[in-house]
Amino acid sequence: MENTYSADTTASQPETKAPRAKLEDIMAAMDVVDTLRHREGMVERELDADSRRERLLQRLRDMYTEQGLDVPDHILEEGIKALDEDRFKYYPTKKNFSTLLAHIYVSRKKWGIPLAVVLLAISVLYGGNYFLNERPQQLAIAALPTSLQQTYTEIKALAKQPVIAEQAQELQSSAAAALQNNKPVVAQSLLDQMEGMLAQLRVNYKIRIVSRPGEQSGVWRIPDVNTNARNYYLIVEAIDARNKVLTLPVMSEESGKRSNVDKWGIRVDMRTFNAVAADKRDDGIIQGNIVGEKPAGYLLPRYNIAIKDGGTITQW
DSSP states (O other): OOOHHHHHHHHHSOOOOOOOOOHHHHHHHHHHHHHHHTTHHHHHHHSSSGGGHHHHHHHHHHHHHHTTOOOOHHHHHHHHHHHHTTTTOOOOOOOOHHHHHHHHHHTHHHHHHHHHHHHHHHHHHHHHHIIIIIHHHHHHHHHHHHHHHHHHHHHHHHOSSHHHHHHHHHHHHHHHHHHHTTOHHHHHHHHHHHHHHHHHHHOOEEEEEOOOTTSOSEEEEOOTTOTTOOEEEEEEEEEOTTOOBOOEEEEOTTTOOEEEESOEEEEEOHHHHHHHHHHHHHHSOOTTOEEEEEOTTOSSOEESSOEEEEEEESOO
C-alpha cells in the first residue's frame, strides 16, 4: 500500500529558513581574512591550486591554536572564501563633487573660524563704507532737488538786482538737467555755486585799506606779458558792522585760483595808488581808508575810488 500520509506530512511542514550568521562568526571570519591579507605570500603559495587549499586550512588551524584560539573549520573556510570574493575589503569612494563637499564639511573646524573672521571683516568694512560714504551720498542726491529750489528761492528774495536772480535760475535749470541725465556730481557743483551766491548776498561789509605798522598798504607788479608796464594794487580787507575782519573768497588774476583770504589786493591806476601813498606818508595814517562797500543783496562791492578792470591778487 502506498504511504501517502508520509508525503502529505512532509509537504505540510513549514519551509525551514537558513539561519542568519552570528555576529561572532562574522567577526571571526573578518579576522581570518585580515590574517590572510597580512600574509600575502602564504596565500599566493597555498591558493595557486585546489590541492593546496587543505594545507592552507591546516596552517590556519595551527596558527590560531598557537595563539590559544579555538576557531571552527567553517569559520576558517568562510574566511578563505571571503578573501576569494574580496569581501570585507575596503574600496575607496571615487572622487566627485559629492565627496569634495563631504571632505569640506568634515574639515570645517580648520577653515570655519578663519572664514568666519574674514566674512565678518568684509561685512564690517562694507557696512562702514555704506553708512559713512554711500548712504550719506544717496541722501544728499535725493535731497538735491529740494536744496536747489530752496536756495534759488532765497537768492531771489535777497537779490537787489534782477540779473542775480536770473543767474541763479540758470544755475538751477542746469542742475536739474544734470540730475535728469544722472549726473549728480555736476548738479552738486552747480548747487555749490548757488550757495556761494547766497552767502555773498547775505553779507554786508565795508572795504578798508590796510594801514597797520609792519603791513603794506600797496604793492606794484611788473606783468609778465609787458615788462615795460606796472600794475598797482591797494591792499584791502573787509570789515563788518562790528569792525571785525571777514574772510572772503577772492579770485587772483595772476594764478586764476580762488582762495579764502582776509586781505587781498585791488588793482587801481597809478594816480590813485600815488594819492594813497602820499596820504600815508603825511602822518602814517590813511585818512580816506574806506574805499568801498558791499551791501546785503548784492554780489559785488561798490567802490568810491577808481579801480582798474576789477583785477585782484591774493599774494604779494
